[in-house]
Amino acid sequence: xxxxxxxxxxxxxxxxxxxxxxxxxxxxxxxxxxxxxxxxxxxxxxxxxxxxxxxxxxxxxxxxxxxxxxxxxxxxxxxxxxxxxxxxxxxxxxxxxxxxxxxxxxxxxxxxxxxxxxxxxxxxxxxxxxxxxxxxxxxxxxxxxxxxxxxxxxxxxxxxxxxxxxxxxxxxxxxxxxxxxxxxxxxxxxxxxxxxxxxxxxxxxxxxxxxxxxxxxxxxxxxxxxxxxxxxxxxxxxxxxxxxxxxxxxxxxxxxxxxxxxxxxxxxxxxxxxxxxxxxxxxxxxxxxxxxxxxxxxxxxxxxxxxxxxxxxxxxxxxxxxxxxxxxxxxxxxxxxxxxxxxxxxxxxxxxxx
Amino acid sequence: xxxxxxxxxxxxxxxxxxxxxxxxxxxxxxxxxxxxxxxxxxxxxxxxxxxxxxxxxxxxxxxxxxxxxxxxxxxxxxxxxxxxxxxxxxxxxxxxxxxxxxxxxxxxxxxxxxxxxxxxxxxxxxxxxxxxxxxxxxxxxxxxxxxxxxxxxxxxxxxxxxxxxxxxxxxxxxxxxxxxxxxxxxxxxxxxxxxxxxxxxxxxxxxxxxxxxxxxxxxxxxxxxxxxxxxxxxxxxxxxxxxxxxxxxxxxxxxxxxxxxxxxxxxxxxxxxxxxxxxxxxxxxxxxxxxxxxxxxxxxxxxxxxxxxxxxxxxxxxxxxxxxxxxxxxxxxxxxxxxxxxxxxxxxxxxxxxxxxxxxxxxxxxxxxxxxxxxxxxxxxxxxxxxxxx
Numbered sequence: 001x002x003x004x005x006x007x008x009x010x011x012x013x014x015x016x017x018x019x020x021x022x023x024x025x026x027x028x029x030x031x032x033x034x035x036x037x038x039x040x041x042x043x044x045x046x047x048x049x050x051x052x053x054x055x056x057x058x059x060x061x062x063x064x065x066x067x068x069x070x071x072x073x074x075x076x077x078x079x080x081x082x083x084x085x086x087x088x089x090x091x092x093x094x095x096x097x098x099x100x101x102x103x104x105x106x107x108x109x110x111x112x113x114x115x116x117x118x119x120x121x122x123x124x125x126x127x128x129x130x131x132x133x134x135x136x137x138x139x140x141x142x143x144x145x146x147x148x149x150x151x152x153x154x155x156x157x158x159x160x161x162x163x164x165x166x167x168x169x170x171x172x173x174x175x176x177x178x179x180x181x182x183x184x185x186x187x188x189x190x191x192x193x194x195x196x197x198x199x200x201x202x203x204x205x206x207x208x209x210x211x212x213x214x215x216x217x218x219x220x221x222x223x224x225x226x227x228x229x230x231x232x233x234x235x236x237x238x239x240x241x242x243x244x245x246x247x248x249x250x251x252x253x254x255x256x257x258x259x260x261x262x263x264x265x266x267x268x269x270x271x272x273x274x275x276x277x278x279x280x281x282x283x284x285x286x287x288x289x290x291x292x293x294x295x296x297x298x299x300x301x302x303x304x305x306x307x308x309x310x311x312x313x314x315x316x317x318x319x320x321x322x323x324x325x326x327x328x329x330x331x332x333x334x335x336x337x338x339x340x341x342x343x344x345x346x347x348x349x350x351x352x353x354x
Numbered sequence: 355x356x357x358x359x360x361x362x363x364x365x366x367x368x369x370x371x372x373x374x375x376x377x378x379x380x381x382x383x384x385x386x387x388x389x390x391x392x393x394x395x396x397x398x399x400x401x402x403x404x405x406x407x408x409x410x411x412x413x414x415x416x417x418x419x420x421x422x423x424x425x426x427x428x429x430x431x432x433x434x435x436x437x438x439x440x441x442x443x444x445x446x447x448x449x450x451x452x453x454x455x456x457x458x459x460x461x462x463x464x465x466x467x468x469x470x471x472x473x474x475x476x477x478x479x480x481x482x483x484x485x486x487x488x489x490x491x492x493x494x495x496x497x498x499x500x501x502x503x504x505x506x507x508x509x510x511x512x513x514x515x516x517x518x519x520x521x522x523x524x525x526x527x528x529x530x531x532x533x534x535x536x537x538x539x540x541x542x543x544x545x546x547x548x549x550x551x552x553x554x555x556x557x558x559x560x561x562x563x564x565x566x567x568x569x570x571x572x573x574x575x576x577x578x579x580x581x582x583x584x585x586x587x588x589x590x591x592x593x594x595x596x597x598x599x600x601x602x603x604x605x606x607x608x609x610x611x612x613x614x615x616x617x618x619x620x621x622x623x624x625x626x627x628x629x630x631x632x633x634x635x636x637x638x639x640x641x642x643x644x645x646x647x648x649x650x651x652x653x654x655x656x657x658x659x660x661x662x663x664x665x666x667x668x669x670x671x672x673x674x675x676x677x678x679x680x681x682x683x684x685x686x687x688x689x690x691x692x693x694x695x696x697x698x699x700x701x702x703x704x705x706x707x708x709x710x711x712x713x714x715x716x717x718x719x720x721x722x723x724x725x726x727x728x729x730x731x732x733x734x735x736x737x738x739x740x741x742x743x744x
Contacts, residue, residue: 046438047434047437047438048431048434048435048438051430051431051434052431055427055431146517146518146522146544152519153519153522154518154519154522155453155474155519155523156450156453156454156456156474156519158456158457158479158480159457170461171458171461171462175434248426248427248430248454249454249455249457249458250453250454250455250456250457252426252450252451252453252454252519253450253518253519254424254426254448254450254451254518255426255427255450255454294420294421297421315383317383317421317423318383318384318423
């Protein structure tokens with residue numbers, strides 16, 4: 001190719017090109033530009049804004065995990081918050097004696113083990129029945145934490161302040177420090193997620209999702225593949241949990257309960273199931289939507305348009321959340337990732353139409 | 355002309371009065387919003403009243419009620435915003451949100467007044483800046499056990515608690531107190547959102563349970579009380595603050611007759627100055643009847659009143675009331691705060707060792723669709739002994 005930077009269209013001449021992480025040089029450049037922007041963001045954002053950004057990235061990690069289990073492998077998981085919780089509680093228990101760069105990965109491994117165990121029913125059951133099995137795990141997790149004195153019966157387990165390479169993290173730099181840690185983890189795991197489909201393990205996930213008997217006939221092991229999907233999805237969730245524990249300074253059961261699992265599922269659907277970009281767009285969209293609805297609700301409230309005691313303004317937030325999910329399911333089941341795909345294709349093919 | 359000049363002066367004064375922000379973050383929507391929405395209205399109305407009636411020491415207190423939807427991450431974000439803005443104190447809400455924020459609260463030294471009366475909020479570690487407006491859930495439950503021990507010595511009691519830190523908090527203290535009182539706790543049952551409690555109640559009856567003490571929210575309590583009535587059981591019901599009140603009467607109807615309830619607040623229909631004040635404020639700000647009748651409305655008022663009083667005193671002492679210095683000044687005032695806003699059955703008093711505002715409560719009984727006080731305001735005799743070993 002004479003000038004790879006001027007590449008346009010979708011012209012591939014080898015399998016290697018077909019499986020390349022970046023289809024064009026421009027794509028690679030845009031990713032580096034995005035990372036540069038993300039690295040620069042802390043210089044422009046206040047502490048509360050940084051917290052929101054941190055939160056979006058942590059949610060994105062949990063949704064990436066869900067997109068492996070549900071998006072790639074097609075195994076509906078209604079217990080993702082419990083996997084996040086396993087990571088968080090593991091990190092919280094180890095935090096007094098180990099540094100965060102060990103507690104967080106160990107939390108991920110613990111959640112992966114939990115995922116492998118929860119995945120066992122998937123050897124025999126699927127679809128709605130499997131979803132109920134994951135729901136059972138969510139309930140068992142909540143019950144276990146609620147009755148364990150070691151885990152303070154769901155009350156708060158405080159996380160210590162961390163020190164890294166002599167840099168002491170206090171409340172003023174807390175969200176900034178964790179932003180860079182989370183960003184590093186997100187970049188590494190996002191690359192891992194992107195690479196997964198280039199491996200035989202990743203392709204086996206999709207094959208088993210589409211037709212497990214056919215996959216079996218082709219030499220794949222559907223059972224092990226499903227357990228692998230749960231374990232890997234759990235690992236991502238566990239890492240998210242460990243990071244969230246440090247970010248929120250304490251682990252409390254309410255952050256890992258069923259409504260949070262539903263929220264993760266909603267984020268995955270709105271973002272686009274099985275999509276890397278969707279794993280970021282979904283959490284960002286729902287978190288920012290909620291914030292903007294809060295502002296709008298407060299503004300409407302200040303106008304005094306509603307009758308005293310009837311807080312229509314506040315009800316807008318949960319209503320909007322529900323409405324957005326329903327509208328996406330009806331009109332754009334492929335989620336925001338599809339809009340992203342359309343925009344990207346437009347620029348990739350430009351100046352041609354297709 | 356003179357009047358006009360005075361008015362202009364006052365208006366100018368109001369316009370130039372130093373503004374101090376005070377944020378409340380709680381559930382106006384989502385779980386427990388049946389309490390949170392009234393609590394928020396109480397905060398808003400007391401704040402308006404304090405500004406309008408000059409009870410702020412010349413400051414303009416800008417109260418902001420934020421709906422965190424019972425989501426701890428939202429609470430944390432709101433707290434950070436308040437901190438960033440330089441608010442001198444913060445009004446919180448849920449048990450989980452408060453417990454989660456404790457390390458941060460301790461680190462930044464922000465006075466924090468939650469709607470959760472969980473004893474863990476003011477127990478070590480990281481408890482210096484947390485202040486309960488009224489007695490803790492643990493003390494409420496022990497007070498109920500003390501009342502039961504007097505009414506029926508040696509009674510058999512079951513605890514029906516919410517399956518959360520909020521519900522479980524009083525259980526260890528209650529067990530110790532029961533031993534001291536010579537009554538028997540035969541079972542601790544966790545319950546929430548159940549549609550039918552027949553099996554639980556039958557089991558209680560088989561075990562000879564005479565009283566059920568609830569540390570819960572009104573919804574499940576109403577279901578259990580109605581089921582007990584349907585089954586014709588003679589079990590008596592006793593509810594801690596959030597488990598009872600007018601919400602329970604509304605949900606349980608006739609079945610609530612005879613239920614005893616412990617709280618530090620007045621009922622709006624009582625012949626008491628505090629009750630009249632709450633009613634007056636509700637009418638002044640055009641709140642509907644359900645708001646005025648809710649016990650969560652004066653609860654929100656009390657929390658706001660405590661914070662505003664501490665801010666006012668710090669300002670009157672010539673100290674800054676915003677930023678780092680403001681937080682310090684308001685905290686210093688909280689440690690010696692002693693006043694009676696008239697919103698509860700006793701005065702608000704705090705010291706370095708005592709982080710419970712109103713130390714008194716009363717037992718009320720549901721009679722004819724109303725909760726009627728059946729005791730004078732009192733303090734639990736056993737709580738300090740079983741909890742602190744004093």
